[in-house]
Amino acid sequence: MFRKSIFILVFLLSVSVQLLSQDTVKVFVALWDSPPKSDLYWGKLYGIKTYFSKDKDWEVVGSSNPGTKIQERIIFYNSKLKLYVDAMAYHTDSIKTTITDFVEYTYTADTNELVIYAGHDGLMDFTIDVEPGKNKCDVMVFSCISDYYFSPWVEMILSTYTLMAPEAYVVMAAIESWANGDSEKEIRKNTTMAYAKYQKTPTKMAEHTFFDIK
Numbered sequence: 641m642f643r644k645s646i647f648i649l650v651f652l653l654s655v656s657v658q659l660l661s662q663d664t665v666k667v668f669v670a671l672w673d674s675p676p677k678s679d680l681y682w683g684k685l686y687g688i689k690t691y692f693s694k695d696k697d698w699e700v701v702g703s704s705n706p707g708t709k710i711q712e713r714i715i716f717y718n719s720k721l722k723l724y725v726d727a728m729a730y731h732t733d734s735i736k737t738t739i740t741d742f743v744e745y746t747y748t749a750d751t752n753e754l755v756i757y758a759g760h761d762g763l764m765d766f767t768i769d770v771e772p773g774k775n776k777c778d779v780m781v782f783s784c785i786s787d788y789y790f791s792p793w794v795e796m797i798l799s800t801y802t803l804m805a806p807e808a809y810v811v812m813a814a815i816e817s818w819a820n821g822d823s824e825k826e827i828r829k830n831t832t833m834a835y836a837k838y839q840k841t842p843t844k845m846a847e848h849t850f851f852d853i854k
Contacts, residue, residue: 667727668742670759691808721819735762749777758782758806763789782806
């Protein structure tokens with residue numbers, strides 16, 4: 641057990657050094673209702689872990705099982721974009737902790753970071769004990785009606801205006817668009833196209849999820 645703990649610590653430290661050296665993406669995933677392997681937002685077909693792992697442009701370069709609140713942590717790397725994605729799956733009972741950690745992290749993240757929350761909009765059910773602050777990093781929230789519920793705490797370059805499925809194909813589309821230097825409008829457009837494709841819905845209808853269309 642001691643040797644395993646040392647290995648995990650060394651792994652995380654080495655990854656942290658690499659992440660600090662370039663643009664990075666931090667993804668906070670609130671598991672829906674299952675262990676990571678079978679969870680809708682992590683281990684299922686369109687979960688973060690499975691979807692990114694199966695994409696030819698993304699490589700798993702490290703993983704760990706911290707336990708307690710974070711059930712699994714995976715580092716993905718895209719050599720074309722020269723971009724790391726650090727994704728963390730929080731225990732299904734820790735959604736309030738997930739959102740709290742996410743918001744607090746945005747206040748300390750560097751300007752070259754993208755910080756993402758993906759999962760159920762727990763702020764529909766509770767509030768968090770966090771003093772509202774100012775984020776310098778870019779932030780995206782893939783969650784139902786996130787523009788309304790998360791805007792008191794974070795400024796977002798991508799938010800949502802309707803109910804939605806926070807699945808990995810939209811997260812990947814948004815990350816890749818951001819990494820390519822696209823504008824906020826372009827990021828939302830590219831994300832909309834991915835959402836329309838996988839949800840099998842007209843693009844015009846999907847636009848209502850990512851654009852404030854009255």
